[in-house]
Structure formats: structure tokens, C-alpha cells
Amino acid sequence: MSEHAIEVRDLTKVFGGNRLLFGGRRHKVVAVDAVTLALHKGETLAVVGESGSGKSTLARMLVGLEQPTSGDMKIAGQDASTLRGQGARAFGKIVQYVFQDPVASLNPRKTIGQILETPLKLLNGHDAIRSRARMAELLDAVQMPPNTLTRYPHEFSGGQAQRIAIARALAAEAEVLILDEPVSALDVSVQAQVLLLLQELKQTFGLSYLFISHDLAVVEAVADRVAVMRAGRLVEEAPVGTLFSNPADPYTVQLLASAPRLKN
Structure with missing residues (x-):
């Protein structure tokens, strides 16, 4: 069996570039550019970078919400193209997405x-x-208390709604959670509670996390490894301790220098 929860090779996503009806072409944007990356089973891999670096597009491809333009992708050892052929349910039973805005991600009706x-x-x-x-x-x-089941999403705070969104992901009994800025919309005090919960759930359910974030202080606290993206490309990947103490790429150095919340 594969030791990787997710494995991608030369994964690329291009938007635009197609011909227009009356001539010419749409502007082409390479959102993800030949990224090769692996998430090991049982680990938390953080993907960081500026807004527009391609990290969320990468996450959407990994969960099946976007189809790659080119490249290879395996989910829990299975070829992603095979899973796509089986429909969205095949992806959903292996990998689930936890969105940045928990309230908006829950059906209000x-x-x-x-x-x-x-x-x-x-x-x-079931x-x-x-x-x-x-x-x-x-x-x-x-x-969350049992009476949660009879209530509606708007009745909960952001932190409570994110707990419910996590419960929904766990309901699928997936092996991998893609966490896209899961605490950025929450108050600082609530962030710590949700991050601690995620750590506990990871151990209890044997989960693997791909953690998308711009908050390097959060990443330093929760990640095992960190992958740094810039303009769609992967510029550096290292264990969290190595990356924060001895970054190799100049862009990573700039990111760390611009994060005032990091520990000394």
C-alpha cells in the first residue's frame, strides 16, 4: 500500500487561453505550474504563500473541485483520473474539504x-x-451538544460552525482533510480551540491534513512539513523546524520576515 495520502507530479492548472468566438484568445493564467508534492499518511503538510500563489487552486484540484490541465495525481494510492470517472462520491469517500468561511459552507435551509x-x-x-x-x-x-442537530447554521458562532463543518467532513469517513484557511475567519481565542480540536481528531481518526494558510504562526504550531508556493510554483519544501530556522529560498525568507507574530 502507498505511504502517501496524496501524491502529485507536475500538476498544472491553466485558466483561459482558449479561442474566442470572433477570433483571438482569452488571456492565459497559469494558476498552478508543474507542482510535485506528497502528503504522507498521518502528517500535516502546510501549503503557504501570498494571495494568488496558487495554493487554493491546488487544494481544489486535490479534492476534485477543479480538474488539472496536466500532470499526475494519486489519492490514497489511487489514480485521480480513475476516481473522477467514478464521480464525486469516489473523491468524497477519501478526501474532504473544510472551507475558510464555515457559516457560508453550510446550507442555511x-x-x-x-x-x-x-x-x-x-x-x-447508513x-x-x-x-x-x-x-x-x-x-x-x-x-458540540446533542441539540445541535435540530438547529440551523445561522444560530451558531463562527467557531461552532467550523466544528460542525469538520463534523460533516468526518461523516464521510474520509482519510484526508483539505483545510483551506480553516481558522482565518475566527477570533484569535477561538482559533486556538479549533486548532487543538483538529490535532485531537487527527490522532483519534488517523487523519492526514493538507493545511492551506497564510498565517505562518499557525503553520509553525500545527504543521509537520511546509511547502511554499509563489506564482503557482513550489519554491521550497522542508520540515517545519528546518524551514523556520533555516529557510533556503529568498522568497521564504521574505515571508518569514513579514510575519510579526512568529516566535523569536
Whole structure:
């Protein structure tokens, strides 16, 4: 079996460049440019870079929301093109996406119970009885009370909504979570609580995390390894301690120098 939860080679995503109806071509943007990267099972790999560096586009390809222009991608040892051929459910049973804005990511017209029940039934085939039992387990895991199930997303704070969004990802019983700026929309005090919860869930469920972030202080606290992106390209990759103490690329040096919250 593969030791990698995710493995990509020369992964590229190009937007535009196609011909217009009356001649000419759309402007071409290379959002992700020949990135080769691996997420090991059981680790947290942080992907950092400025806005527009391509890190979120990379994440969207890894979860199947965007199709690569070229390159190879394996998810839990399986070829991504094969998974795409099997439909969105095949991706969903292996990898799940936790969005930056937790409230916006939850359907406002559905109760939390209905939101959690959907992946349990569609992805895992649970009946109503098993779904209710599993929802209770998930709420306990993310430290939310049982009456959460009958309430709607707008009734919760940002931190509570993110816990629910994490529970939804866990409901799919996925092996990998793509965490796209999961605490950037939260108050600082709540950030720490959610980050601690993520660490606990990682150990409990044997998860692997790909953690997208611009906050280097958060990355330093949670990551095992760090990959640095600039203008769509991977410029440096190293264990978190090595990267923060001895960055090799000048761009990484600039990123670290511009992060006032980092420890001395």
C-alpha cells in the first residue's frame, strides 16, 4: 500500500487561453505550474504563500473541485483520473474539504442534522438508525451538544460552525482533510480551540491534513512539513523546524520576515 495520502507530479492548472468566438484568445493564467508534492499518511503538510500563489487552486484540484490541465495525481494510492470517472462520491469517500468561511459552507435551509445525514447516507449507506447514532458520535467528537442537530447554521458562532463543518467532513469517513484557511475567519481565542480540536481528531481518526494558510504562526504550531508556493510554483519544501530556522529560498525568507507574530 502507498505511504502517501496524496501524491502529485507536475500538476498544472491553466485558466483561459482558449479561442474566442470572433477570433483571438482569452488571456492565459497559469494558476498552478508543474507542482510535485506528497502528503504522507498521518502528517500535516502546510501549503503557504501570498494571495494568488496558487495554493487554493491546488487544494481544489486535490479534492476534485477543479480538474488539472496536466500532470499526475494519486489519492490514497489511487489514480485521480480513475476516481473522477467514478464521480464525486469516489473523491468524497477519501478526501474532504473544510472551507475558510464555515457559516457560508453550510446550507442555511437545512438543519445540522440534515447536513450531517447527507454524507452518512449517500457516501456510506447508513440507514436512519445508524445515521442518528453516528451523528451523536460526531457531535461528541467535535465537542458540540446533542441539540445541535435540530438547529440551523445561522444560530451558531463562527467557531461552532467550523466544528460542525469538520463534523460533516468526518461523516464521510474520509482519510484526508483539505483545510483551506480553516481558522482565518475566527477570533484569535477561538482559533486556538479549533486548532487543538483538529490535532485531537487527527490522532483519534488517523487523519492526514493538507493545511492551506497564510498565517505562518499557525503553520509553525500545527504543521509537520511546509511547502511554499509563489506564482503557482513550489519554491521550497522542508520540515517545519528546518524551514523556520533555516529557510533556503529568498522568497521564504521574505515571508518569514513579514510575519510579526512568529516566535523569536
